[in-house]
Amino acid sequence: MPCFFAAALSLCFPKVFNYFDIIFLACFVSLIVLHFVQMAMEMDIDLETEDEVFVATTFRVAQIHTARRFLFGFSAFFGWCKMFEYLRITQSFAVMFFIIVGMVGKLVSFLVILLVGLLAFTSLDFLTLGTSRARSATFLDSFISRFSGSLGDGA
Secondary structure (H helix, E strand, O other), X not given: OHHHHHHHHHHHOOOHHHHHHHHHHHHHHHHHHHHHHHHHHHHOOOOOOOOXXXXXXHHHHXXXXXXXXXXXXXXXXXXXXXXXXXXXXXXXXXXXXXXXXXXXXXXXXXXXXXXXXXXXXXXXXXXXXXXXXXHHOOHHHHHHHHHHHHOOOOO
């Protein structure tokens, strides 16, 4: 059954750039919805009082604003990635594009191996030192500590 869905998806979306279009459109629609939600919430804020409702509403508006900034960032990223499709028009750009696609495939393989190794060392750190070090108190803290250590931050 999964092979049928994979075949159907490959017929509907033969190129990866079509996925970029869908993601870009989803980000755009989400941005519009979040903008209207944020505007509606901002109208409900009473600037005269500074009670718990004011703080909670202001905090929610700030969270929506942060989500909008992330969506803007993802939209810009996928917009720039979509530009690679338009650069394939000339032969010299097409060769460079295929080289980049080949490198991305190799990088994904490397990142999977790196993630498995990082998770192994994170598990070791969390299980052995989780109760004695603040940087290993949770699995996420241990993962961040090991990742920064793999980048050369030490500790």
